[in-house]
Amino acid sequence: MGRTSSARLHRIGIGTASLLLLIIVGEQLQNRHDRTHRGASATASSETLVTKSLPTVFEPGVAYSLPVSADDTAVFDLAFDKGSRYRMIVSSLGKGEQSYAVNLATSLLEPTTGPPCNVPQWRQELSTPAATDTLFVNTDVTPHVPLQAATVAKKRTFYIHFAEGELIDRRRYAEVYASLVKTSPRLQIYWDQQLPFNERFQQLVDEIASQFENDVMPEISRQLAPVYDTDGDGRFTILLTPWLDRLEGGKTSLRGMVRGTDFRDDVSVPFGHHCDMLYLNPLASSAVPWRDILLHEFTHAVCNSWRMRKSSTGRPLPVEDDWIQEGMAHTLEPLGANQQHRISTFLAAPHGYPLVIADYYRAGMWRNDGCRGATSLFHRWITGRYGNEFMRGMLMAPSHGIANIEAVCEYHFDELFRLWTIDLMSSATTRSWNVDQSRQFLELHGTSASFWELHAESESQTRIHISGEPGSQLQVTLIRL
Numbered sequence: 001m002g003r004t005s006s007a008r009l010h011r012i013g014i015g016t017a018s019l020l021l022l023i024i025v026g027e028q029l030q031n032r033h034d035r036t037h038r039g040a041s042a043t044a045s046s047e048t049l050v051t052k053s054l055p056t057v058f059e060p061g062v063a064y065s066l067p068v069s070a071d072d073t074a075v076f077d078l079a080f081d082k083g084s085r086y087r088m089i090v091s092s093l094g095k096g097e098q099s100y101a102v103n104l105a106t107s108l109l110e111p112t113t114g115p116p117c118n119v120p121q122w123r124q125e126l127s128t129p130a131a132t133d134t135l136f137v138n139t140d141v142t143p144h145v146p147l148q149a150a151t152v153a154k155k156r157t158f159y160i161h162f163a164e165g166e167l168i169d170r171r172r173y174a175e176v177y178a179s180l181v182k183t184s185p186r187l188q189i190y191w192d193q194q195l196p197f198n199e200r201f202q203q204l205v206d207e208i209a210s211q212f213e214n215d216v217m218p219e220i221s222r223q224l225a226p227v228y229d230t231d232g233d234g235r236f237t238i239l240l241t242p243w244l245d246r247l248e249g250g251k252t253s254l255r256g257m258v259r260g261t262d263f264r265d266d267v268s269v270p271f272g273h274h275c276d277m278l279y280l281n282p283l284a285s286s287a288v289p290w291r292d293i294l295l296h297e298f299t300h301a302v303c304n305s306w307r308m309r310k311s312s313t314g315r316p317l318p319v320e321d322d323w324i325q326e327g328m329a330h331t332l333e334p335l336g337a338n339q340q341h342r343i344s345t346f347l348a349a350p351h352g353y354p355l356v357i358a359d360y361y362r363a364g365m366w367r368n369d370g371c372r373g374a375t376s377l378f379h380r381w382i383t384g385r386y387g388n389e390f391m392r393g394m395l396m397a398p399s400h401g402i403a404n405i406e407a408v409c410e411y412h413f414d415e416l417f418r419l420w421t422i423d424l425m426s427s428a429t430t431r432s433w434n435v436d437q438s439r440q441f442l443e444l445h446g447t448s449a450s451f452w453e454l455h456a457e458s459e460s461q462t463r464i465h466i467s468g469e470p471g472s473q474l475q476v477t478l479i480r481l
């Protein structure tokens with residue numbers, strides 16, 4: 001809506017150097033679908049590197065995108081003298097659910113002279129756009145219109161998937177008989193009757209209602225969008241239930257939860273409540289403030305309320321990937337206790353935590369701290385570049401996962417990933433590699449990156465060989481310090 005091609009260029013702030021690179025990388029992307037062609041062009045460029053043994057001159061402080069051949073091999077020459085150091089990022093754009101073996105080796109070259117190799121260089125010219133147009137046109141918002149208290153049901157039955165096993169098995173759902181314990185202009189709170197409601201819980205409910213009405217709801221409406229009123233009852237619903245303390249047969253305790261199927265009007269109980277709602281655990285003992293939990297869960301609710309409603313096609317939009325849902329929810333909560341340990345876990349070993357995981361549960365990475373740290377940092381980074389328009393755009397984007405990110409940003413994901421890893425370089429754990437000595441070996445997850453600092457003890461011309469397992473889709477970036 002209102003997006004023009006000139007706005008597109010303005011949006012990503014492409015300078016001439018980046019435009020050149022955009023073309024080069026765009027060709028590589030296209031070639032991924034045509035391995036033969038990509039192989040031919042990549043072989044030509046690595047032959048330039050290998051057979052002519054040219055010393056490569058890398059300008060300090062510039063990030064270079066190094067050619068990677070179709071068989072996931074990068075070969076390039078580096079000149080070392082006393083004190084010269086290079087930073088190298090070796091990433092995989094392979095499947096996040098897999099890890100790939102990567103070998104790093106060297107060989108010494110005879111000193112030669114000649115012109116520098118023609119290695120594409122990457123200048124970071126992706127800049128924050130001026131907010132001249134809007135990605136999210138809020139034409140169909142049903143606001144919460146306060147209803148009369150009399151219309152709010154005093155008692156309701158909800159259903160919780162409490163046991164291990166398939167979500168489609170109705171025997172694994174427990175009935176929750178709940179009482180209305182609080183109403184405010186835009187909120188109604190229900191309490192699971194299995195837990196006696198006492199004065200302490202009354203205080204908790206009052207605190208949650210006050211934070212939600214006065215802080216969380218206006219904050220998320222401002223930064224993202226108002227919640228879509230799925231059931232048209234004028235209020236958002238919160239259910240407090242101790243079931244969240246013992247999900248999956250007692251193995252899992254959650255502080256809060258949102259279930260996407262609740263926001264659909266074509267799913268019935270026990271699988272969905274057709275209600276804009278979230279769930280909280282009244283027994284949660286945690287250092288994480290309720291405000292952080294509410295901001296996180298309410299962001300999930302707002303996203304689902306828009307994506308799961310019946311769109312103009314008569315169907316909901318595709319379910320968004322887990323890594324994007326969690327990344328957006330983390331971005332709109334403070335960088336507090338819910339996030340710090342996840343981010344530190346990721347930065348300590350970034351090669352082990354994939355960014356792109358469509359379904360955390362199936363991938364065996366549900367609530368994986370490092371993966372959550374990765375997606376939190378990525379979404380904070382991309383929101384820092386594009387502003388909140390990025391997240392608003394994602395609410396309505398027509399597909400899911402990488403396709404949605406590319407549609408909203410109008411930028412290839414591979415390139416965004418590279419730029420993100422360049423910005424991560426200053427904070428992620430870096431491995432030191434003395435290229436005179438040993439080979440290195442790495443297990444690299446798809447859509448993760450490893451960070452290296454290369455140095456040599458003596459003056460030399462050294463050829464670096466990096467090879468990844470088939471499917472690793474290596475990406476190599478070099479910066480001379």
Ligand SMILES: [Zn+2]
Nearest residue numbers: 296300326329
């Ligand atoms: Zn979440």
